Amino acid sequence: MGSGVVAVERAARATTMPVIQVEGLTTGYRRGEPVLRNVRFAVERGALVGVLGPNGSGKSTLFRALLGLLPPWEGRVLVEGQPARPNPDIAYIPQRETIDWDFPVTVFDVALMGRYPRLGLFRRPGKADRELALWALEQVGLVDQRDRLIAELSGGQRQRVFLARALAQEPELFLLDEPVSGVDAPTQHFVFELLERLCRQGKTALVATHDLSCVAQRFDRVLLLNREVIAYGPPQEVFTEALLHRTFQSHLLLLRYGDRVIVVEGEDGDERSC
Amino acid sequence: MNGAVELLIEPLRYGFLLRALVAAVLVGAICAMVGSYVVLKGLAFIGDALAHVAFTGIVVAFLAGFSFYIGALAAAIAAGLGIGWVTRRVGLSTDTAIGIVFSGVFALGVVLMAIGIRTYTVDLFSYVFGDILAVRARDLWAIALAGLLVVGTIVALYKELLFAHFDPVVAEAAGLPVGALQLLLLLLLSVTVVVSVQAVGVVLVLAMLVTPAATAALVARRLPAMMILAVLFGALAALVGFYLSYYASVPSGGAIVLVATVLFVLVAALVRGRGAWRRLMAAYR
Numbered sequence: 155m156g157s158g159v160v161a162v163e164r165a166a167r168a169t170t171m172p173v174i175q176v177e178g179l180t181t182g183y184r185r186g187e188p189v190l191r192n193v194r195f196a197v198e199r200g201a202l203v204g205v206l207g208p209n210g211s212g213k214s215t216l217f218r219a220l221l222g223l224l225p226p227w228e229g230r231v232l233v234e235g236q237p238a239r240p241n242p243d244i245a246y247i248p249q250r251e252t253i254d255w256d257f258p259v260t261v262f263d264v265a266l267m268g269r270y271p272r273l274g275l276f277r278r279p280g281k282a283d284r285e286l287a288l289w290a291l292e293q294v295g296l297v298d299q300r301d302r303l304i305a306e307l308s309g310g311q312r313q314r315v316f317l318a319r320a321l322a323q324e325p326e327l328f329l330l331d332e333p334v335s336g337v338d339a340p341t342q343h344f345v346f347e348l349l350e351r352l353c354r355q356g357k358t359a360l361v362a363t364h365d366l367s368c369v370a371q372r373f374d375r376v377l378l379l380n381r382e383v384i385a386y387g388p389p390q391e392v393f394t395e396a397l398l399h400r401t402f403q404s405h406l407l408l409l410r411y412g413d414r415v416i417v418v419e420g421e422d423g424d425e426r427s428c
Numbered sequence: 429m430n431g432a433v434e435l436l437i438e439p440l441r442y443g444f445l446l447r448a449l450v451a452a453v454l455v456g457a458i459c460a461m462v463g464s465y466v467v468l469k470g471l472a473f474i475g476d477a478l479a480h481v482a483f484t485g486i487v488v489a490f491l492a493g494f495s496f497y498i499g500a501l502a503a504a505i506a507a508g509l510g511i512g513w514v515t516r517r518v519g520l521s522t523d524t525a526i527g528i529v530f531s532g533v534f535a536l537g538v539v540l541m542a543i544g545i546r547t548y549t550v551d552l553f554s555y556v557f558g559d560i561l562a563v564r565a566r567d568l569w570a571i572a573l574a575g576l577l578v579v580g581t582i583v584a585l586y587k588e589l590l591f592a593h594f595d596p597v598v599a600e601a602a603g604l605p606v607g608a609l610q611l612l613l614l615l616l617l618s619v620t621v622v623v624s625v626q627a628v629g630v631v632l633v634l635a636m637l638v639t640p641a642a643t644a645a646l647v648a649r650r651l652p653a654m655m656i657l658a659v660l661f662g663a664l665a666a667l668v669g670f671y672l673s674y675y676a677s678v679p680s681g682g683a684i685v686l687v688a689t690v691l692f693v694l695v696a697a698l699v700r701g702r703g704a705w706r707r708l709m710a711a712y713r
Contacts, residue, residue, distance in 0.1 A: 221601045239603075246601040253595045257468060258651050267595070270587045271602035279587070303649060316598075323602065 171235050172196040173327055173358045174220065178229030181219050188227060189215040191382045197360070197375070202353045204373035204389075205362040208402050211380040213362035214249055217329050220360070221246055233327065242271035245320035247313075249331035249362070255305050255312075262300040264315050265290050268322030283322075290321035293348065310341035317348065328352065328359040335363065346372050439674045444561060451563040451571055452666040452684060455627040456636060458575045460662030461582055462620045463641035464655045465613055469593055472638050473523060474511055474614070477530035478621045479633040481507040484537030486555055486625070491544050497570055500625065504618035507533075512611045534630075558629025558681030560670070567626060574623040578616050582655070589613065590651060628681040635685040640665060643692040646699050661691055 174197040182188040189212045197203055205213050218224040219231050222239035231238040245268070268290065269283040279287075291297040294314040299307070304315060313333060320328060328349070334342040349359050350372065361373070376392045378384035378401040385392040385401075439445040466475055482500040489499020511526060554562060563571075582589065591599040592609035600606040617637075624633045640662035641654070648654035669684030676683070 223601060240601050241603045244601065246598055248597050252597055254468070257594050258645065258649055258654050259590075259594060260650060263650065264594075267587075267591050267599075270591050271599075271604060273587070275588065276584055319598075 173199050173201075173234060174360075175232040175235075176216075176220075176229070177232075179216075179219060179226050179231055180228040181215065181224055181226050183215075183224075189381065190219070192229070193379075193383050194229075195377055195383060195386045197358060199358055200353050200356050201358055201374045202349055202372065203358075203360045203375045203377060205360055205377045205379055206364070206401065207362075207379035207384075208364055211364075211401070213364075213379060214331055216379065217246065217248075217331055217360070217362065220244070220329060242323055243325050244327045244329060245323045245325035247316045247320055247328075247330045247333055249335075257304070259304055260300065261291065261296055261302050261304060261307070261315055261318075262287060264304060265296075265300075265318040265322050268319040268324075271323065286324070287318075287322045290318040293321055294318045295344075310337045313337050313341060313345070317345065326357060328357060329362075330359065331362045332364070333361060435675075436671070439671070444563075445674070447565065447568055448560040448563050448680070449667070449670050451568050451627055452560050452670045452680065453663045454568075454571050454575050455624045456640065456662035456664075456666030456684065456688075457659045458571075458578050458620050458662075459624055459633070459636035460640040460644070460658035461579055461655055462613075462617055463637040463639075463662070464644065464651065464658050465582075465589070465593060466617065466637045467641040467645055468651075469613075471613075471617065472634060473526060474508075475617055475621060475637045476634045477511070477526050478504045478507055478618055479625060479630045480530050480534035480537070482618075482622050482625050483555055483630045484533050484540070485622075487537045487540045487544060491540060497622065500622040501619070503533075504622050505615060508614035508618040509611060512614045554629070555625055556630050557679055558625070558627055558632060560627050560673070560680035560684075563626060571623045571627075574619050578620055581612070581616060585609070585612070586652075628684055632681045632685045635688060636662065636665075639685070639688040639692050643688075643695050646692075646695050661688070665691055 174195075176193055176195050179193040180188045180191050182190065193216065205216065207213055215224065219226065220233060220238055221244060222231075222233075222237070222241075233244065265287040266279055266283065269279050269286060273279060273283070288297060288300070291300055294317050296311065296314050296318060299311065304312065307315065317333075330345075330349075333345050337345075349361065353359055353374070371389065373389055375387065376389050377386045378392055378397055380401050380403070385397045440449065466472055482504040485499040485501070485503025486496045487499075488503070489496045492499075507530070514525060588604060588609055589612075591602075592604055592606045593613070596606045596610070620637070621633050624636060628636055641658040643661045644654045644657035648657050665688035666684050669687040670680065672678065672687065673680040673683035
């Protein structure tokens with residue numbers, strides 16, 4: 155009876171507890187100024203959250219803290235109610251892939267790597283793992299490219315391979331660092347379609363980007379970040395000229411019509427819209 | 429026909445020559461296996477440094493009167509772990525540091541060797557260029573044991589080593605012990621270098637680590653195929669080099685490496701250079 159009650163309580167907690175709770179987080183790299191100061195926010199299950207800020211605003215640092223790769227100097231970072239630590243329930247797609255594209259691995263090999271953290275030491279991936287990797291490649295439209303070397307892929311396809319690996323990992327939480335910078339428009343669109351579908355299924359995704367114009371509309375929540383939290387809330391609330399100016403430290407003009415926002419950068423007159 | 433077979437069998441009638449051949453082939457294969465990662469991860473300079481440190485370990489072990497394997501292993505493992513630690517912790521360009529420290533350690537070995545020769549009239553110089561004929565039965569055991577350890581570990585931890593070296597950032601985020609796996613590779617590299625020093629010598633260990641694996645990288649598409657081909661190329665170079673050394677009366681280390689190099693050039697020519705030089709140079713990043 156006791157264990158039944160515990161199971162019910164756990165299930166109840168799982169649905170109400172935020173997936174991510176960051177409380178007063180101050181952190182950085184050793185012997186330096188903190189990169190992030192007193193960061194506080196919480197993310198509900200199933201949310202698609204945009205982390206927006208200029209380059210150097212601490213987006214990647216925040217992700218490293220969420221992954222438990224960077225310990226807090228102050229405050230705490232809770233993922234699923236536990237202090238953050240590297241684990242297979244979080245899929246991470248870093249910004250600049252530091253990997254060597256000449257490595258002799260195929261598209262399928264990379265997707266299958268998503269299963270590795272789920273297997274124990276010494277254990278080989280089995281039939282079920284290979285099927286999951288194929289399913290993941292299907293999701294990103296690369297299943298007919300599975301035997302190609304990663305060196306032979308285009309930029310957009312490379313991004314899709316890492317998405318496939320993340321999917322094969324069957325995580326609860328996706329952390330994507332600049333997934334749409336430097337890829338073509340169809341891939342950008344595709345990435346967000348996929349993320350929206352995942353979030354409807356109860357997965358949670360954080361997407362860091364410095365490009366606010368094209369993707370901003372698609373988030374449930376937006377975290378404006380520049381070494382500290384400037385604002386956190388639904389896009390229509392945080393997209394004000396004052397808040398964006400404080401975040402990006404440059405003059406931005408917002409033009410609204412309907413539920414669309416066009417961002418115009420004042421200094422170079424560079425207009426970007428979607 | 430019989431003449432050719434006779435030529436191949438003739439040297440093997442002597443126990444020490446048969447032993448030498450087996451040792452050479454094993455060393456060629458083990459070096460090539462680890463060498464696949466050396467080529468992919470650009471660890472050639474570290475492998476070279478380890479060989480030089482191992483040499484000093486051998487000299488010190490000799491002068492102090494204990495087994496050269498203990499001396500060389502202790503020195504190489506300490507150096508391997510030291511490099512791993514420096515690369516992870518300090519994070520600055522380690523090439524210069526490695527260059528200064530390890531050429532210094534090697535110089536110490538050379539000076540100590542000179543003192544050793546004066547005192548003991550022993551030829552430690554064979555370790556610089558390698559003398560396969562000096563392999564004793566227990567050396568062969570050591571090589572076989574090291575081979576079992578190295579190949580066994582790389583096969584058993586195939587997926588972990590692959591993920592940790594292909595994409596360390598993501599592997600670490602997913603909970604893999606990436607730091608430990610990177611140190612493990614340096615450890616395997618240290619063991620390989622130590623057992624290879626006697627066969628091919630300090631100067632040429634590097635070639636056995638890099639050349640067969642780089643040759644395999646020219647034709648293999650995936651890592652398992654690359655490792656198998658590298659092992660075949662390494663073993664073939666050792667085999668052919670051994671006979672070359674026997675019949676032409678040239679040093680074994682030089683002959684083996686020369687054959688490995690010719691193999692690389694032949695394969696590179698066959699695949700019309702498809703990134704051949706880029707591959708080879710990448711090993712020295």
